[in-house]
Amino acid sequence: MAFPGLLRAAIVRRACNVLLLLLAVLVLNFSLIHLAPGDPVEALVGEMGGATPELIAQLRVQYGLDQPFIVQLMVYLGNVVQGDLGVSTYYNRPVTALVLERIGPTLLLVTSSLFSAIVLGTLLGVFSAQRRRSPLSHLVTVLSLAGFSAPVFWLGIMLILMFSVAIPILPISGMSSGDSSQGIWLYCLDVGQHLVLPALTLALIYLAFYSRLSRTSMIDVLDADYVRTARAKGLSQRQVIYKHALRNAILPVVTFAGLQFGQVLSGAVLVETVFAWPGLGTLAYESILRRDAPTLLGILFFSAMIVIAMNVFTDIVYRLVDPRIKAR
Known part of the structure; x- marks a missing residue:
């Protein structure tokens, strides 16, 4: 009767490892992309052919880019837990x-x-x-x-x-x-x-x-x-x-x-x-x-x-x- 208990323990341990690995991947990817040079709002504005400073500021607020890095990271992780991967800044469609x-x-x-x-x-x-x-x-x-x-x-x-x-x-x-x-x-x-x-x-x-x-x-x-x-x-x-x-x-x-x-x-x-x-x-x-x-x-x-x-x-x-x- 010990085998089912060992099997359940192995499944739980494997599931915890998977969750920790996914968390590490999310944090690492978010950090590397947001620390890379370039500005997504400027890229979007360039595709639009230009924009006023007011519209640029509005876009930063809309995509949460006006917040500190750690706040952006916490918001992103919270959204992922809820199954929300955000909205594409170029296609303006849900990423999922x-x-x-x-x-x-x-x-x-x-x-x-x-x-x-x-x-x-x-x-x-x-x-x-x-x-x-x-x-x-x-x-x-x-x-x-x-x-x-x-x-x-x-x-x-x-x-x-x-x-x-x-x-x-x-x-x-x-x-x-x-x-x-x-x-x-x-x-x-x-x-x-x-x-x-x-x-x-x-x-x-x-x-x-x-x-x-x-x-x-x-x-x-x-x-x-x-x-x-x-x-x-x-x-x-x-x-x-x-x-x-x-x-x-x-x-x-x-x-x-x-x-x-x-x-x-x-x-x-x-x-x-x-x-x-x-x-x-x-x-x-x-x-x-x-x-x-x-x-x-x-x-x-x-x-x-x-x-x-x-x-x-x-x-x-x-x-x-x-x-x-x-x-x-």
Whole structure:
């Protein structure tokens, strides 16, 4: 009967850690954005083409910028607790609505590219680990290093030149050419065509990393005693690799996938900017240029929640993959 009590304690402890982490993220983001040079009211006035001193003072009062920094911080934290992320100074719309409009395309881009990178990278790593001295294995290693070293924006531009200029078979910008009124299947196909280049750009960078990681891990596992025992029992190479070796070799891949989700999310900012993908990255870029602090803070807050949720999901997957953790 002690197990449920330990489980509840672990859940409560994890929830407290998540809340403290979110609080630290909110305070740090608010401090860095408001200590950065520039004035959001001046940026807004510049977009308006100018304003009188009275209107500028009114805007400062409206957005709370006339208050001391600590007062602004306390008001912001209190509003976040109530579910209010403020109003965009540029769009004049609730930040939550703006972020929720853009979060779907970003999650579609990030999850599709990360899933592709993990699956293909693991398969390439397993293949090269089995033939570690073959020319094809060396070719996979060289291509992996090249892909990992390439800047994401440069890779995106190269793919645009290759598949949209030299061989014009894929669209280069936006998320779709039409709308959902053309039929759900045609719309999904249209979105899929627009997704290929940005997802491929982001996936190639991390494909290189996961192929190297899974190759190294698989080589270590293939030299283990239990793998040699499985072969001595007469099991086929396929059974040895995919039933015994891969389950242990994939553990570092699962770990780094969860830890790198935030990095992939940040890499999506450049990819979305290059391909004009209507996600959080493009919105963050526009918000930085326009000094739209409430929108930028909302994007960072939602991004932090996504990363934390992904880490929790990784813990669950890790327990499912590794029976030693599940048994504890």
